[in-house]
Amino acid sequence: MFRAVSLVISMKLIVRTCAAVAAVSSSLAFATAGHAASLSASELLSLFNGVTQGDMTSNQEVEGRLYVGGNLSGNSLQVGFKDVAPSALDELIVVGNSTINTINAQNGSDVTIGGSAVGTLNLNGGSQGTRTARIGTTFSGTSNMGTTLVNQATSDANFADRFPEIDFAALQDESEFFATLTGAAVNTSDPNNKKIIGAPDASGLSVFTTSLSDLASGGYSIDTNGADTILINVSGVTGTFGMNALGSTGTFAENVIWNFYQATSINVNSAIIGSVLAPLATLSGFNGSTEGSVIAREINLSNGELHSRAFIGTLPMESVAPPPPAVPLPAALPLLLAGLGGLVALRRRAA
Template identity: 30%
Template sequence: MKKLNTLMGVALTCYAHFSLAGPIETLNEYNLVVLNDLTSTSEVEGKTIVAGDLSGSASNYGTHLAQNDSSVGSVLVVGSDLSSGTTVNANGHEVIIAGTNNGNINSNSVSNDASQYDFDLIKSEFINFSGYLSELAVNSVLLTSSNNQPSAASFNVGDSVGNDPAVFNITSESFFENNLIQQYDIDLNGQSPSTIIINVSGEMINDSNLGNAVGNITSDVFRENIIWNFFEATEIDLVKQINGSVLAPFADLTNATPIEGSLVVNNFQQNGEVHDALFTGVISYDPDANNSTYPVKVPEPSMFFILLTALAGMMMWNRSKS
């Protein structure tokens, strides 16, 4: 029995490693993913992963999650250190600090075991996923003023999209830096897109001159299906509320108002809340079928693999007994 338990443990450990969630699943589960460092004085309503250090005077996590519910898991996972002077409020949930804890944590459970999180893999998956989205064929268009007069702008879904993803390609200059846009919304145009992907080119993003979102785009039904993909941005400064999930794997991002969706970013100076309108859109993503090099899908282990693992474990066990 002891031998069987040892082999099963080895096999299940390998199984867990080979069934890591991909970026879409992570967006479904985590409200905030910081691929490097987070400095925060605000709150995240859902769960957070920080691959690097966490600093800032005080921050809150899991504020909209049910307390004393073991299925929630860790609401905050920090891959490196919690800085001195930093206070973390976990609202009754578990926290993982893999490095040195120099701060203060209000939590029912604090662990240093982050072994189930492969931070390098998470980063590479999101970088590749962002690149993949940026290359999707455009089928929808942003309509702005044609006479250089202040007016409303509209993200118009193409009339042949149907249930497929609606894909927009815009530049930072044409939208975020366009002071003629007084307000903006999304027009479904009679379609039912499975998700709305807004690819934004440009390295420096600042929305201080942009008008406010109105109408459909401000409802959770829309927010939960939107990805703003800043696939080449290195610096993003948001002073207006953004509706939908934000994917910016290379960017240092600062916000002053809420982000209404999941956020993936390189470094984050958080001065506004991240709300739990988690991404629930549907994207068919198969790197092999697209002949690309985006290694996001992690194949489930076959029974053959598990058998080989068990046999290897048996051999190691026999050697240790001899």
């Protein structure tokens, strides 16, 4: 009798434990399924005019939407003149603190800053009262027009949802993968007109290879020749982009990506026509406006502007979405289930 009662108690305990573990497992599966997917390189280049993993310093203008993964500093930033692509995301998103002297958010742009902010915040354009700046902690400055909300990190339960999911390690992986694609060398036989002439494959992609040292001076011209995407893989760790663009640049900027897959430091001395993928690099200078979006570790926007010419091409490896990650069962659950089965068999023999 005592053994039978003990078995019943043990079985109840294990059933309750199994139910609790199963509930935790279910919660983990739900959380994983509900987690927003990280944005790919082409998605980011179409949604944002500029993206940094770390800090950004600005004395200039970013025409479209801007994401700063670290702190924002400098003298001035004008942002939101042109939409890169329609989105519920704010036109300026800063994960860290903002110590820049002046932010001019144009055309009814909204602003989200994860930490604290100082300086002057101008919310220009749009209908009065429809523009909002949301500050994670404190704001010590002047806010003109619109609405400024402070202490959002603690008072707004949905504040974290204002920051998109960006996996910079995955972006680095993409950049490295693009560099493995077979491509033709940029024709540098004429240093004053380095030619990039598209030779698209069946998917519309044309791949080229060059080095940072080849981009330091001279001129270049691009002819898409029917290609939907011109991907230029650039080797080299440090260097200067100093080439001058030749001819009409309005016909290809949205179809070109410069992939600086090794670079850690790039001095931009002339206009870059096309978007830039440089997940490891600090880009500085910008003597001449970049006609396209930029993804970088850090950006020091001293002189030239970032113009909104959103990428419209298609990059390989992004057309098929990866399967959702499997949620493994907690290690203890199979053992508990096996133990439950054994106790049931034992109880039957005892009966």
